[in-house]
Every structure is written in C-alpha cells, then in structure tokens.
Amino acid sequence: MSDFDLPVAFHFSVSFTGSGPSISDAAFQEVSGLESSIEVEPLVEGGENRFVHQLPKPAKRNSIVLKRGLTASSSGLVKWCKNTLEGDFAKKIEPKNLVISLLDEEGDPVATWSIGNAYPIKWSVGGFDAMKNELAIETIELAATTLKRDK
Secondary structure, three states: OOOOOOOOOOOEEEEEEOOOOOOOOOOOOEEEOOOEEEEEEEEOOOOOOOOOEEEEEEEEEOOEEEEEEOOOOOOHHHHHHHHHHOOOOOOOOOOEEEEEEEEOOOOOEEEEEEEEEEEEEEEEEOOOOOOOOOOOEEEEEEEOOEEEEOO
C-alpha cells in the first residue's frame, strides 16, 4: 500500500483471546466504538480572568459494539455472552482481549486496535418484521479496560 492509498472501512477482521469459551466465529457486519477521550474539569483561579484552567480527568472509553447475523447457540461468542449475561454472577466474568484490524486489498493490516479485558454488557437482537426481507441481526456491546491503536 502506498502513502496515497486510503483504506476502505468494509474490509476488517476481529479476533478474540482469553479464557472461557473459544471464539472462532468472529465475522461481523459492523464494528463501532473505537473511541477514547479525556474529559476535563474546569478550574477557575482567583484573580485570573483571562482563562479557566482545564484539568484532565482519567481517559474514557466507549463501549465496543459488534453487529452480525444471528448465529446458533453453539457459537463460542454466544456461549461467552450467555455465561456473562445470563449467569447471574454464579460464575466469574471471563474477560477477553480483542484485536480489530482494518485490512488492505491483500488482507494485510493497515491499522490495528487492541482492546483489553473486554466483556459483554449488552446483547440484543433486532426486531422481527414480517414485511421486511432482512437478516436477523444480533448486537453485542462490550465494556473494556484498555483501547490502544497499535498500528
């Protein structure tokens, strides 16, 4: 890829590592939430009227949202979501690490994000409508401790 080629957003991969069910079925229609920000707290200094200090707070990360066609209950990702969200905390939450890669035309990573200690916090299925000819879509929302762009 030359310096002038811009990557396309539709060619990407997602991979999971960590304890618990093995997740090999990581094909998704959409990935969103790759975002970090730092909030600031304003501090007014007595006698200083030209500006307000902006003090940084800890970094904030959005939830990672994964969307795909509804899969069978034998899926490793479905098992992980069920264990976490339907287990009533009878078992400990087993976080996983993710790597999300934007790929070029040869399938090589152009940009890569590492997400650490992720676990499902929401799992939903889109509405059913007999008047539409669409796939049933499941959405999985993950909380995570870290988000780093590696490449």
